Amino acid sequence: MRADDLTSLYQQTVLEHHRAPHNHGALGDATHRSEGVNRFCGDQIALALRLRDGAIEAARFVGEGCAISRASASLLTDAVRGADEGRARALVAIVSQLVSSGAQPLDEARLEALGELALLRAVRSYPARENCALLAWQILEAALDGKAHA
Amino acid sequence: MGAELVGVEKQHSVAFDVNSLRRDFPALDQKVSGRPLVYFDNAASAQTPLCVLEAMERFYREDRSNVHRGVHTLSQRATAAYEAVRPKIQRFLGAEREQEIVFTRGTTDAINLVAATYGRKNLGPGDEVLITTMEHHSNIVPWQMVCKERGAKLVVAPINDAGELEMDRFRELCGERTKIVALAHVSNALGTVNPVEEITRIAHDAGAVVLLDGAQAAAHLEVDVSEIGCDFYAFSGHKVFGPTGVGALYGRYALLEAMPPYQGGGDMIRRVTFEETTYADPPMRFEAGTPNIAAVIGLGAALDYLRGIGVAAAAAYEAELLSYGTQRLRDIEGLRLIGTAREKVSVLSFVMEGAHAHDIGTILDDQGIAVRAGHHCTQPLMDRFGVPATARASLAFYNTRQEIDRLVEGLEMVRSLFG
Known part of the structure; x- marks a missing residue:
């Protein structure tokens, strides 16, 4: 059973995001920046956002x-593009529910609506890796709050 | 002393019966992720033999009471069992007097004790504390704190690519401003054994005192503070197969005697009035409050157990494991060992191309193999090697070659996913 979980945690799509992350690199004209560390x-x-007209x-x-923290950051940068601040904050809450082993699992319809982000649900079986998956999202929240550090 | 040495020799000559020793450790006998546990995280915390668990249980079942306080029978028994551990630690470390042994919560507590008492009293503006690149955060941060408070400077002696201290640089950096030299006897992240006798000579010539962080050494080397000549030596119970939350500090008596107290409270006083308090002599001066009595008793049992096996015999067996493990890991494509000192204990720290240490840790755990993945509380050392983290397999005398084969098998799985 664990072997299946492992295959799902490190499925090809996740590994592709790890090897060749989307939106990786500097953003010159950012309006919001924040960074964070996993202290363990x-x-x-470090995350940079450019907001225009509230989006x-x-x-x-x-x-x-x-792999988990990089793939999660890569998925984040895709998922938040076009989102307004409220939508971005809602995504942070949804991802947190998605990866936390103690949280109520999302139903199929909501999972489907998440698209590629739903990949992260495999982290539920690995509580020790929850912080890896959430790091980028905590930084996103800090950036929206105007904090330099998550 | 002579009789002990003969005993060690004898044990050394008979085959090391690892399977029989493994039966002493109940936690080793379990399955994780459906496979027999391979416990390779001994440098973080070693497992506990039954005799230690029994000694602690006996205290709670039969002698449970406070120490140094009551005239009643239970308190006398508890005090006797507790104080009997002090001379055991004295012998274990080769100290001259049992009054040189202070019970602490562990190595971190012991280093903080010295920094907050000896350090605060003896450091001033312009003085220097000399450490090394390979220190654990617990042998960096307490010194940083006291240096900041006293206007002193923290100086760091560099290491080479193998993870060995650069002795020429160390000699240059250890000068008349150096008041304290603090370093690991053995590095937790690399396994490097430092030449502590030579270092102590150099430090003493410069007029500095030497504190050795023995957290990783105590389970693998025969420590003799009299031979080394160091002034302070700290170690933790849980890394020598004892319980967590207990450890000890050795301090040269004359130094301890001149040091102010660490914490105030019961047990550390001679006489208290509201106007003034006179403090007890060492070691009691540094042991305020009710201690972790059961853990101290457990630590005593662990040291007896280790003595029974013989640290030298265990070390010889571990050296074979290390050499086998090093060779097997070197054969894995894309794997780089971090820490290849000539003198090292059984620690295999490594990184793999394309795979982060955390991912390696998860994949191995899925096969029942426990390793540490991360910075090992040595972030400056990770920076020195230009890696964010490593995976670390740290072996004890109860590990086997077959377990190393399991590790190699697990790492092949990492390669197939990430390679």
Whole structure:
């Protein structure tokens, strides 16, 4: 059973986001920036957003990390593009519910609505990796709050 | 002393019966993720033999009461069992007097004790504390704190690519401003054994005192503070197969005697009035409050157990495991060992191309193999090697070659996913 979980945690799509993350690199004209570390493993991510007319026009990240934290950051930068602040904050809450082993699982319809983000649900079986998956999302929230550090 | 040495020799000559020793450790006998547990996280915390669990249970079942306080029978029994551990630690470390042994919560607590008492009293503006690149955060942060408070400077002696201290640089950096030299006897992240006798000589020539962080050394090396000549030596119970939350500090008596108290409270006083308090002599001066009595008793049992096996015999067996493990891991494509010192204990720290240490840790755990993945509380050391984290397999005398084969098998799985 665990072997299946592992295959699902490290499925091809996740590994592709890890190897070739989307929106990786600097964002010159960012309006919001924040960064954070996973204090248990030292992983670091810096996130930059450009908001125009209340919507996220671009999101890019840099940083070192494990496959889960990088894939999660990569998925984040895709997912928030075009979202307004309220939608972005709602996504943080949904992802948090998605990956937390103690939270109510999302129903099929909501999972489907998440698109590729739903990949992260495999993290539920690995509570030790929850922080890896959530790092980028905590930084997103901090960036929207105007905080330099998550 | 002579008789002990003969005992060690004898044990060394007979085959090391690892299977029989494994039966002493109940936690080793379990399945994780459906496979027999391979416990390779001994540098973080080693497992506990039954005799230690029994000693602690006996205290709670039969002698449970406070120490140094009552005239009643239980308190006398508890005090006797507790105080009997002090001379055991004295022998374990080769200290001259049992009054040189202070019970602490562990290595971190012991280092903080020295920084907050000896450090605060003896450091001033312009003085220097010399540490090394390979220190654990617990041998960096307490010194940073006291240096900041006293206007002193923290100086760091560098290491080479193998993870060995650069002795020429160390000699240059250890000068007349150096008041304290604090370093690991053995590095937790690399396994490097430092030449502590030579370092102590250099430090003493410069007029500095030496504190050794023995957290990783105590389970793998025969420690003799008299031979080393160091001034302070700290170690933790849970890394020598004892319970968590207990450890000890060795301090040269003359130094302890001149040090102010660490914390105030019961047990550390001679006489208290509201105007003034006179403090007890060492070691009691540094042991305020009711201690972790059961854990101290458990630590005593762990040291007896270790003595029975013989640290030298265990070390010889571990050296074989290390050499086998090093060779097997070197054969894995894309794997790079971090820490290849000539003198090292059985620690295999590594990174793999394309795979982060955290992912390696999860994949191995899925096969029942426990390793540590992360910065090992040595972030400056990780920066030195240019890696965010490593995976670390740290072996004890109850590990086997077959378990190393399991690790290699697990790492092949990592390669197939990430390679």
